[in-house]
Amino acid sequence: MTRPYRFALIGCGFFAQNHLHAWSEIPEVELVAVCDIDPQRASAASASFGGRVYTNAAELFRNESLDFVDIATTAPTHRMMVELAAEHGVAAICQKPLAWEMDDAKAMVSACAAKGLPFMVHENFRFQYPMRRIKELLDSGAIGQPFFGRVSFRTAHDVYSAQPWLVDNERMIIIDVAVHLFDLARCFFGEPQTLFTDALRVNPIIAGEDVATVLMHMDKATCIVDASYETRSDHNTYPQTFVTLEGTEGTITLGPDYHLQVVSRGIVTDEDLVIPEHPWASLPWNGIQDSVYNIQRHWVDCLAAGTTPETSGLDTLTLLDITLGAYESFTTGSRYTVGSLS
Ligand SMILES: NC(=O)c1ccc[n+]([C@@H]2O[C@H](COP(=O)([O-])OP(=O)(O)OC[C@H]3O[C@@H](n4cnc5c(N)ncnc54)[C@H](O)[C@@H]3O)[C@@H](O)[C@H]2O)c1
Structure with missing residues (x-):
């Protein structure tokens, strides 16, 4: 690898803090932007972990050149985010639950598959x-x-x-x-x-x-x-x-x-x-926090090797x-x- 994978994090809420810390332990990635509709949350994430600040995901995808996006919003926005990523040719890792409805989940898997983009669900347990x-x-x-x-x-x-x-x-x-x-x-x-x-x-x-x-x-x-x-x-x-x-x-x-x-x-x-x-x-979250590191490490290893992640979008349909x-x-x-x- 000649340069780190450039990524953005969307959704800077409660659980995303674990994502951000875990990414900071993985040398092959570079956080280039953070995005949250709540400007304070986005600014706080940027102040601690770096990256340009966005409050609009569409603008983020328009402005930034990304290798992947980490989606840590709640389920109702997942489809829109994954489809935006696919539209811009960006691989995606998305928090669970992938969707509330099967049709939304299938649409996300199809959008990424159509572009040959890696897509994994953050199913960390x-x-x-x-x-x-x-x-x-x-x-x-x-x-x-x-x-x-x-x-x-x-x-x-x-x-x-x-x-x-x-x-x-x-x-x-x-x-x-x-x-x-x-x-x-x-x-x-x-x-x-x-x-x-x-x-x-x-x-x-x-x-x-x-x-x-x-x-x-x-x-x-x-x-x-x-x-x-x-x-x-x-x-x-x-x-x-x-x-x-x-x-x-x-x-x-x-x-x-x-x-x-x-x-x-x-x-x-x-x-x-x-x-x-x-x-x-x-404590007491260390076991879960370690799993966040492990799944994100797995994602990067799969990107590098060109292999399908264990908890791929397709696997998550089941x-x-x-x-x-x-x-x-x-x-x-x-x-x-x-x-x-x-
Ligand atoms: N895997 C785990 O162990 C685990 C644990 C906790 C939560 N989660 C999952 O993580 C996801 C987030 O949960 P949370 O508790 O952190 O939620 P949260 O509400 O604290 O964080 C979500 C963030 O997304 C932002 N957001 C909402 N819509 C947006 C949009 N259109 N564009 C940009 N930002 C937007 C919100 O402002 C908020 O800051 C959920 O799907 C939840 O199930 C997973």
Whole structure:
């Protein structure tokens, strides 16, 4: 590579701060511009991380010569941003959830494919250090053929202070958090064929569901995905995800505080995983922050190698089908056959 990849970040809100810090650790990229409709947010990002300031994405694309754009706005603007990027021949990495509707997601994938542009979704949970370890163990055959899984995210952490837009979302925890857990289940077991959802709203101030349980049926396994923003336990583990995987030769358990236990052919191994450090990371978010670095590193490695990222736009169409299908199952009270909405 003769020069760094020139990129812009659009949407300088809550989660984008992690993106910006992570990019600053990746030498192959250069932040040339930041954009937010809120001028104060854009200026603050520029003051800390550099780049020219824009409040209008169309103007940004008109004025700047970019290799890629990092879109960290919320879902309603994703299609417009990705289509703008494609129009200008710019590769895109876009935050999850990719879209609220399948048609929008398909349009984004088509727009990038038509121009041969790399397109990845910032689906970072599978890039968490403990999840990479679990995947390695599974692939090494440590527990034989997996037949049962549970991927769980339960907390009473006040998510609404930092992300007030979640309060009014008619679809909430399934598309906000279970989407990550579905992706983990796919990463561990492969694609589900059907799923069944039960969900509730516990907190009366919000519009959507804040507790959800989804039963996923794979070819040779069953996996429970469960998420809650109303779990008042005495051990606050936000924002950790717990995993149990049972196989014909053993069990993998990722519990609180990144405790990993592997039972493999009768031998028990316990380990307290240590999340790799970053100077900008802070408790309790360090596990997620490290995954942001890892996924952005993956994006740059794929750009350099010309390979398709793990969580490409195309791959994410299946994830979105599962996610929207989970709502379909909840609404109809029946099993959803994966692929019906695609
Ligand atoms: N992967 C994760 O772990 C994770 C965690 C939190 C949030 N997220 C996702 O990140 C996205 C952003 O969430 P957030 O909580 O940071 O939201 P936020 O509201 O704090 O930030 C979004 C920013 O986008 C800006 N914006 C909106 N429309 C714009 C437009 N047309 N042009 C330019 N800027 C525009 C807003 O002004 C705001 O500053 C969401 O899709 C959310 O689901 C992902």
